[in-house]
Amino acid sequence: MLEAIQSAPRDAILGLTAAFREDSRSEKINLSVGVYQDETGKTPTLECVRVAEQRLAEAATSKSYLPIPGAPEYAEVVQKLAFGADNGAVQSGRIATAHTPGGTGALRVASDFIKANLPNATLWLSDPTWPNHPNIFAAAGVPMESYPYFNKESNDLAIGPMLEAIKQMPAGDVILLHGCCHNPTGIDPTADQWKQIAEAVYAQGLLPMLDFAYQGFAEGIEKDAVGLRTFAQAGQELLLCSSFSKNFGLYRERVGALSIVCPSADAVSAVQSQMNRVIRCNYSNPPAHGGAIINCVLRDEALRATWANEVTTMRERINGIRQQFVDTLAAKGVPGDYSFITQQRGMFSFTGLTKDQVEALREKHAIYIVGSGRINVAGITPSNVDRVAEAIGEVVGK
Numbered sequence: 001m002l003e004a005i006q007s008a009p010r011d012a013i014l015g016l017t018a019a020f021r022e023d024s025r026s027e028k029i030n031l032s033v034g035v036y037q038d039e040t041g042k043t044p045t046l047e048c049v050r051v052a053e054q055r056l057a058e059a060a061t062s063k064s065y066l067p068i069p070g071a072p073e074y075a076e077v078v079q080k081l082a083f084g085a086d087n088g089a090v091q092s093g094r095i096a097t098a099h100t101p102g103g104t105g106a107l108r109v110a111s112d113f114i115k116a117n118l119p120n121a122t123l124w125l126s127d128p129t130w131p132n133h134p135n136i137f138a139a140a141g142v143p144m145e146s147y148p149y150f151n152k153e154s155n156d157l158a159i160g161p162m163l164e165a166i167k168q169m170p171a172g173d174v175i176l177l178h179g180c181c182h183n184p185t186g187i188d189p190t191a192d193q194w195k196q197i198a199e200a201v202y203a204q205g206l207l208p209m210l211d212f213a214y215q216g217f218a219e220g221i222e223k224d225a226v227g228l229r230t231f232a233q234a235g236q237e238l239l240l241c242s243s244f245s246k247n248f249g250l251y252r253e254r255v256g257a258l259s260i261v262c263p264s265a266d267a268v269s270a271v272q273s274q275m276n277r278v279i280r281c282n283y284s285n286p287p288a289h290g291g292a293i294i295n296c297v298l299r300d301e302a303l304r305a306t307w308a309n310e311v312t313t314m315r316e317r318i319n320g321i322r323q324q325f326v327d328t329l330a331a332k333g334v335p336g337d338y339s340f341i342t343q344q345r346g347m348f349s350f351t352g353l354t355k356d357q358v359e360a361l362r363e364k365h366a367i368y369i370v371g372s373g374r375i376n377v378a379g380i381t382p383s384n385v386d387r388v389a390e391a392i393g394e395v396v397g398k
């Protein structure tokens with residue numbers, strides 16, 4: 001029975017990291033997967049996490065199951081961090097939250113929830129988007145369409161075409177937006193554009209879903225929630241997929257959450273029960289460790305301050321290396337204006353490199369970037385920036 005099975009295609013992002021590991025060239029550089037590296041090329045365990053883990057280990061009493069949606073105290077800190085403690089939906093108990101294994105887990109629970117409860121809804125994705133988005137929603141059988149997002153010529157948000165597209169979407173559909181640090185473009189709406197988008201989405205009778213995986217990586221922990229809070233302010237319904245892989249450096253712990261803002265506190269229990277049903281037949285209940293760390297850090301004033309400083313350090317390093325990268329490209333005489341790289345936010349830069357150029361970077365220079373031309377800027381360090389810039393110069397035909 002198994003003989004006839006064909007190989008699945010390599011994953012667009014994680015498949016590259018697997019290929020990178022197999023590459024025997026010592027000078028290889030991995031700028032594909034969105035994982036933060038410090039200036040020495042390491043992905044450190046955050047200090048706040050290290051302290052929280054020690055406390056948790058000392059206080060550990062049981063490894064019994066968590067409830068299906070995870071620990072209620074985790075749900076509470078997740079809601080307050082994303083929406084703000086004074087948000088009306090948080091205060092009036094209008095949000096159903098489930099602790100999920102990572103942001104991908106949140107998206108998958110959301111997709112099964114949509115398929116089961118909103119069976120006629122089509123999901124609208126930005127063009128471009130994270131390559132795993134369509135995989136997740138296809139696995140759940142949710143039909144998909146895309147809306148324009150990026151203006152290649154100006155390296156900016158295609159706000160006009162995006163708003164026009166929203167006005168054509170059928171009521172009852174779901175639109176997926178990136179909460180901040182859009183993956184892969186690094187281009188986010190301004191606060192004013194968020195208002196226009198939220199108004200258009202609600203006027204059209206759509207259900208917004210925000211994928212919020214980089215809170216703190218654009219401008220700051222609070223500032224990066226502007227899009228989400230613009231949507232949440234209107235007292236409307238929305239879905240939020242949170243991830244703590246990047247901003248807590250908890251990648252392998254798989255910690256995230258799905259929050260659904262309901263129209264009334266009464267609607268919460270039915271929505272929560274439908275989320276629980278999806279979770280029970282996927283993974284039953286979440287792994288505890290990552291959520292316990294988040295809960296411990298966010299509830300302790302000193303640890304929370306340490307965390308905020310560590311997020312600032314990561315953000316500032318990325319922004320600093322963006323500038324250094326642009327300066328180095330110019331110093332090496334690489335043709336073209338790359339100053340747009342300093343305007344992009346978060347870990348990624350959408351460089352405009354073609355598929356052939358991406359392939360040449362990998363084959364000739366052992367530099368791995370995603371096929372769309374997306375570079376993980378957080379993988380560029382003072383010691384590899386020269387080589388990356390020189391290699392790009394060569395593939396673009398300096």
Ligand code: LMR
Pocket residue numbers: 013014032033034035130132183
């Ligand atoms: C990325 O886009 O590189 C990250 O979100 C990691 C992943 O799982 O793809």
